Amino acid sequence: MSFSDDEEILEDFLIEAGEILELLSEQLVQLERCPDDAQLLNAIFRGFHTVKGGAGFLQLTALVECCHITENLFDILRTGRRSVTPELMDVVLQVLDAVYVMFAQVKDREELDAAHPDLLAAVGALVAGEDHTLQIKSRHAEEAPGSASHGAAQSSGDDVTDEEFEQMLAALDSSSAGVQALSESESAELSGAGSNEITDDEFEALLDTLHGSGKGLSHGMLHDSPPQNSPAQDSSPQKVEQLEAVVVSEANEEISDNEFEALLDALHGTGKHQGVPAAKTAKKPALALVKGSAAPLNKDSGKDSGRGPGKDSNKDSNKDTGKDAAAETTVRVDTRRLDEIMNMVGELVLVRNRLVRIGESSADEVLSKALANLDLVTADLQTAVMKTRMQPIRKVFGRFPRVVRDLARSLGKEVSLELIGEDTDLDKNLVEALADPLVHLVRNAVDHGIEIPAVRERNGKVRQGTILLAAEQEGDHILLTISDDGNGMDPNVLRNKAVEKGVMDREAADRLSDEECFNLIFAPGFSTKEQISDVSGRGVGMDVVKTKIAQLNGSIAIHSRLGQGSRIEIKVPLTLAIMPTLMVMVGQQAFALPLVSVNEIFHLDLKRTNVVDGQQVVTVRGKVLPLFHLKRWLIRGECGVPAQTSAHVVIVSVGTQRIGFVVDDLVGQEEVVIKPLGRMLHGTPGMAGATITGDGRIAIILDVPGLLKCYAG
Amino acid sequence: MGEPVRKSLQAAQEQVLQWVTFHLDNETYGVNVMAVKEVLRHTQIAPVPGAPDYVLGIINIRGTVISVINTRRRFGLQDQEPTDNTRIVIIEVGKHVVGIMVDSVAEVVYLRQSEIETSPSVGKDDGARFIQGVCNKNDELLILVEFEKLLSQDELEELSQS
CATH class of the missing domain: 3.30.565.10 (Histidine kinase-like ATPase, C-terminal domain)
Structure with a gap:
């Protein structure tokens, strides 16, 4: 499957849909506990809907199908015509699993496997088990978004811009919102939508014009968007003025939310298409008009005008406004960048350590004061940066x-x-x-x-x-x-x-x-x-x-x-980036043992060891521990050195086992920043990484379990 | 095709490339200057136990840990004790940064693309795989090395081992 053209869009989709899916699994289980939570039902419905929209654009047909049918089901659920049962939830959760599988495939840039037909049939049966009139209605409701996303998918071969896509999503959502309002009002017929509602047909027409106008002129659609208007085939610039008039009159009559959203989207949409002079000119005055007229409108639409274009309006207005405001204060940062910053702060900590060591040997009071200050600031900085990586x-x-x-x-x-x-x-x-x-x-x-x-x-x-x-x-x-x-x-x-x-x-x-x-x-x-x-x-x-x-x-x-x-x-x-270690010397080289695995250190007269089954052992407080000479393992050409008479022994614990390492010298405890060994040396057995010691030398951090596996076998 | 177009095409073909030359044994090698980050004097290299034998160890460059390759061994030459002239050339290969230890670093030479000849087939010599081409300048043969191949080869070997 080739994603090269819209790799960026795909990335966005993966991030957005990934978050939604994560949330969905939680929401679904929560739903089982409180099956009547309308907000929750809506949230789940929207979740599937958004994933479907994105998938449709990327032509992930199998994923669209899966989400689509589930979305149908949730539409029925949220209109209260069917209640949530554990059996139903089983099916839905299975669908979610199928969606997860597909999502993982998308992530790996693999061809999608279609969901198991039985599963889809099961959901289909749940949907079909609905009372007849409503079924028609919901089917109808689904057709609009369905066909729209289909249209979007088809058109992706052409030059559909991101903005256009967003508009479609927005239009889509308001259309289904309209239908929802419909079913909530328990109105039996679709045609009873009344003058305050935009019917699906109108919306489909709007979507068509929207797409068509992407390349042609946009004000046809502009003109079409307010309901009860004659279909606009005429695309002369004067029509835009007519629209303004309509907007004004509509505003005075308190237009409904949906109309308003649609209008807003339409206006935004036209504004973005370059090379359509009429639309360009239309944008400014018309927008100004709409904004100006927002005050007399009801509260919700006032909020809507305050929000950004397209994308945001596919969320529930009353629930998510607060969330949107909060979202503006956050920035999405690549974790690699954070890692870099973390790395640099780590460097700073090392330099500080070095300075502190120098400072200790000098009697300069000013220097030591400055150093104490530096010490504090670096510690704070370290915590602050660490916090950014926290989740x-x-x-x-x-x-x-x-x-x-x-x-x-x-x-x-x-x-x-x-x-x-x-x-x-x-x-x-x-x-x-x-x-x-x-x-x-x-x-x-x-x-x-x-x-x-x-x-x-x-x-x-x-x-x-x-x-x-x-x-x-x-x-x-x-x-x-x-x-x-x-x-x-x-x-x-x-x-x-x-x-x-x-x-x-x-x-x-x-x-x-x-x-x-x-x-x-x-x-x-x-x-x-x-x-x-x-x-x-x-x-x-x-x-x-x-x-x-x-x-x-x-x-x-x-x-x-x-x-x-x-x-x-x-x-x-709290963090993996900085690790307390025990520095030891083996030969001329420094090695760091993770402090968590170090149990105790003692000085040992090597004559007081025994050999059991070919293995040197030492008795510590009645426990017999195997003893290994790190030097024989880690220093080349040192395998056969005769044992010294006395040595330092570090007792480390690996799992439930405890063993002793004989080392040449103990340096002390040091907090180190773990540095990867690089691609070439990555995976070297027993080596967890490297670090730079306070005096600028390199110390290798040992991975005790790996070390034992490799050398003690 | 218009005259100016042809001229610029020709100029593109005659693109002048800069090469950092270094010595190993008695041969002179060149590496593209764009790949070279810096040249260091020989410093203490911390050996990594259990590392492949062509990796000498790691060094610390301003807080970054960099592996140093024993280029002699890589090119099928005998090991030699480091001297005053021994240098570590830090090169960037793809996303990795590695150091290569060489006997000495000479200069930067300018070569036109047309001056570079494809290397004569040297058979399955260990070093031959990494040679991008040769260039005869001032009666001296300059061997142009492509470290990207050298490294990817290493990775392949590592993969096949594991």
Whole structure:
């Protein structure tokens, strides 16, 4: 599929539709809870509508079809002729999934797969199950936007400008709004639209003229837009004056919102077509007139004139005006640019560190004062820039109502999900990286945690289980908790399982504390479920979760009480860009170990080590830990060096395991900015990145799990 | 076709390109000046454990980490201890910035497009793939290197390894 011509439009579509789709999934689940929320229904309807419009323009027929039929359904829903049922929601959610799939295909610039015909038929049946007159009406209502977007799609081969497209959308929307008003007024016939309404036919004519006039003259349409006017074939400039007159007279008679919007759109539209002198001249006086006459109009249309052209008017006027005003204060910035700024601030921090180090060695009071000041300002700047990258965790949380709902339904459980602290901000990269582990944990909570209603009642609990998903900032990190009031975990079952799986022997298992037992579930291949289902039971998930959280320099802890539920706590740093590390020297080179994985440091007499099964080990407070010489791993030609008599040992933890690294020297704790190693060295095992130390040298940041995997095998 | 048009066409063909020349062993190589960001004296290069052998390590240029390629090894030459003349040429290849270590950097020469000859087929020599053309100037053979190919080749190899 070739998108080269309208790559930019496609990008815009992807961003806009992506946001809408994200919102839709949330809204749909919310709708199930309060099926009578008219505003919500309208919002969903508009969502599908907007996606359809954009897709139509890009000739994504399969996507248009899917959205179109759903839009039909929601039109019926919002007119109150059909109520929301769980079955209906199942179908709608499936459609949304299909739309997601297609959207992903568009993103990857792939050919679209059409939605499954059965699915479309299911929606079609829901639409058709409607009372006859209304069906005709809604069909009719849909035809107008449908054909319009079709027209837009066809014309995209020609030179349709963005503005034109926006106008169409705007025109489209007001036309369906008109129909909505119609059905709301319960008027039986379409022709009863009355003098205050623009009928669909008129609108279609308007759209046609609008498009036709894109290349020709626009005032034909201008003339046509006010209702009850003779069809304008005549395109002489004088007609524009007539229109002005019409506008004035209309304004005095209090024209309706829709008419006003249409007029406004029409005026804007003509103004944008270059090379149509009449239209150009028409724009200024006519606009001035309309604006001037806005005062006597009703409140809503007054707002409309205050808003921008085309695009904005496809939103509900009374609901979104406030939102629009707020939107003007934000700027959409490419994340790459933010990364650059972040990088530069990181540089500044390094220079500051260097200066501070120099300052410490000098006794100049003025210098140290200036340095203290610089210290403060850089810290502030760093926080401020970091904040720009922050996103509310709502972005991740938003998908959970859907996840929980679907899963609970398929498992026959009753689960309610509570979200707390959705507004907690954290680094954008973190938000994205946390999504998968959290989904897994929430699924686990529904699948393993919450019991089926009958069991719950037998245990004296309410039928409906509750899962609590909370986020809060705690100092310099974010605390995420997933708790359920389900069955909890039985440490003894876990012990037995561990023995059974051969993870450890019976004695070792019995020595484990309860907390340690819970940690067993993070071990790869560990699953207590006898049956593998499509939901869980493979024993892969928790291992992945743990690894992922560790990659984010976070930690995870489990608390559980049998019969009362489990609670999983995840701690992640606020940002991934700056990392506290422990600097060590190996040979002549500096290496940085992420501080989160460092447990303790001590000085060791290397004679007091033992060799177990070919592996050097050291005993620390009764625990036997394997000992590795970083020098043998990391410095070329140092593999066979005889061990020194004493050395510094850094104990690091990898997952549930703890190991010791022998290093030559300890430098100290340092906050570093992680710099990627570049394309050539990217993916070098055990190396997480590089950083520049306070004295300007390069230190390599070690990725402890990767290091072990590569060298200790 | 009008006379002025033909003239400008000719001028376009005779476009003068500037090349930064450097030495490796006894040969002189040239790299397009537009690709060169800067030339640095030899500084301490931090080796990266586990990196491919033609990557010497990384250096810090005003806060940016840049990988340095062992050009000698890349061109199938013997390694040599860095001397006073050893330079690291920072070049921009596509979106990447890399450093190439060379024995010495000589000058910038101006070459007309017509002076550049396609390289004689040198077989499957390791270095041959990156040679864009040769130029005989003042009885000296200048080998024009295209680093874009050198790097994309590396990436291909890396991909096939993983």
